[in-house]
Amino acid sequence: MQQDDTTQDTGQQGDIRDQLLDAALMHVAFDGWSETTFRAAVEDAGIDPGLARAICPRGSVDLAMAYHRRGDLAMAERLKITDLTGMRYRDKVALAVRFRLEAATDKEAVRRGATLFALPQHAADGAKLIWGTADAIWTALGDTSEDGNWYSKRATLSAVYSSVVLYWLGDDSPESAATWAFLDRRIDDVMRVESFKQQARRNPLLKPFMIGPDWLAKQIKAPKARPEDLPGSLG
Incomplete structure (x- = not known):
């Protein structure tokens, strides 16, 4: 029974965080992801300040992180209902990135978030979000x-x-057309690197140089419990 109560509390905390986030977005364009924004969100949402601080100990920093993760969830949900049959893998990746950007309906909130997570004290949080x-x-x-x-x-x-x-x-191009073209170029750059690696493995002259890196890659194991944690393990 205790487990059910804990699950319920977690869900309630998420609901309150969502309320605070929705209220904060009305202020982010003017005050950024700041303490001023957090206090205004608490007041607008009608949440007890002590409860709000318990759920978001770092105030607007926690709300900015929640906003980013909300976009990740929206992207994943949109991919679930999208027919990817017959698409090249590079096109699937490009589409997923596009979906993720389109999930960020408030560009100014993203801009303010980029400024926040560029600060040295929050850079690690920003890197974790991107990962x-x-x-x-x-x-x-x-x-x-x-x-x-x-x-x-x-x-x-x-x-x-x-x-x-x-x-x-x-980017101020119509419907972000320049961004999507830039995205395609970046994906193509990555694919060229991957293509070179595959060719090197088949080339008798270059293949010996790939043995060491390939062996090392097989020894590194992905984390099992929390995918965002690094560095995993050597097996």
Whole structure:
């Protein structure tokens, strides 16, 4: 019975956090993800300040992280109902990144979040969020890798996603057409690297140089409990 109570409390906390987040978004454009925004959200949502602080100990930082993760969930849900049959894998990845950006309906909230997580004291949180987005995309696309490829896929996609977000924030082209073209170029760059690696493995002259890296990649294991935790383990 205690387990049910805990689950219920967790759900209630999530509901309250969502209320605070929805209220905060009305203020982020003016005050950023700041203490001023958090206090205004608490007042607007009619939440007890002590309860709000218990759920979001770091105030607007926790709300900014919740906003980012809300976008990850929206992207994953949209992918679930999208027919990806017959699509190339690179196109699936590109589509997932596009869905993730389109889930961010408030560009100014993203811009303010980028500013927040660029601060040294919050940089680790920002990196964790980007890694979480990359993991959410690969998981939604059915990635089953369990060795070093688990990390390399997410690290590469994290870099792609970060650059595309920054481009998108400054893009004023109709329907973000320039951003989608930039995204395609970045994905193509990654695919060229992967193609080179595959060719190197088949080339008698280059194959010996790939043995060591390939062996090491097989020894690295993906984390089992919390995918966002690093560095995993050596098996």
